[in-house]
Amino acid sequence: MTLALVYALGLLLLPAPPLPNREGQTHARNGPAWSLTQEHLANIAYAFIGPRIGRRGLVALVTASRLALAALGASHDSLQMGWDWPNLWAAPVRTAFPFYAGVLLQRSGLRLRAPDGWLML
Numbered sequence: 001m002t003l004a005l006v007y008a009l010g011l012l013l014l015p016a017p018p019l020p021n022r023e024g025q026t027h028a029r030n031g032p033a034w035s036l037t038q039e040h041l042a043n044i045a046y047a048f049i050g051p052r053i054g055r056r057g058l059v060a061l062v063t064a065s066r067l068a069l070a071a072l073g074a075s076h077d078s079l080q081m082g083w084d085w086p087n088l089w090a091a092p093v094r095t096a097f098p099f100y101a102g103v104l105l106q107r108s109g110l111r112l113r114a115p116d117g118w119l120m121l
Contacts, residue, residue, distance in 0.1 A: 002017060005017065006028050006029055007029060010027060010028075010029040010030055010033065013027075013033055013036055013037045013040060014037070015027060015034075015037070015085075015088070016028055016029070018085065023084060024084040024085045024086065025083060025084055025085075026083060026084060026085055026088055027083075031083065034082065034083045034091060035083075035091075035095070037091075038082070038091045038092060038094070038095035039095065039099065041092065041095070042092075042095050042096065042099040042100075046099075046100075046103065050103070055107065058100065058103065058104050058107065059104065061096075061100050062097065062100045062101050062104050065093075065096035065097040065100055065101075066097050066101075068093050068096070068097075069093055069094065069096070069097045072090060072093050072094070076090075079094060081094075082094045082095075
């Protein structure tokens with residue numbers, strides 16, 4: 001029954017009860033799905049605040065999330081957290097900076113030209 005529940009919640013990218021031998025992961029059937037869940041939550045948060053926040057507000061949000069991420073890394077000597085139940089609180093901290101920094105880059109209009117892949121061989 002627990003396996004069926006974990007499978008059903010996994011299909012919806014929702015955290016599920018831990019399974020044996022899965023080290024307390026929030027997404028026991030697909031470990032990396034925890035980051036996709038956080039990206040979905042960041043998208044939902046951006047849907048609510050994005051249209052109302054200006055450039056200065058977005059810069060402030062990126063700066064605050066960068067400082068929070070640096071503080072998290074410094075206080076725990078690692079950023080290897082957020083994927084298991086005891087450290088689930090760290091997942092939004094790990095997601096906020098790269099997500100909102102990407103939004104800021106997109107809004108800035110800066111276009112970076114990457115070389116063609118075959119030229120890099």
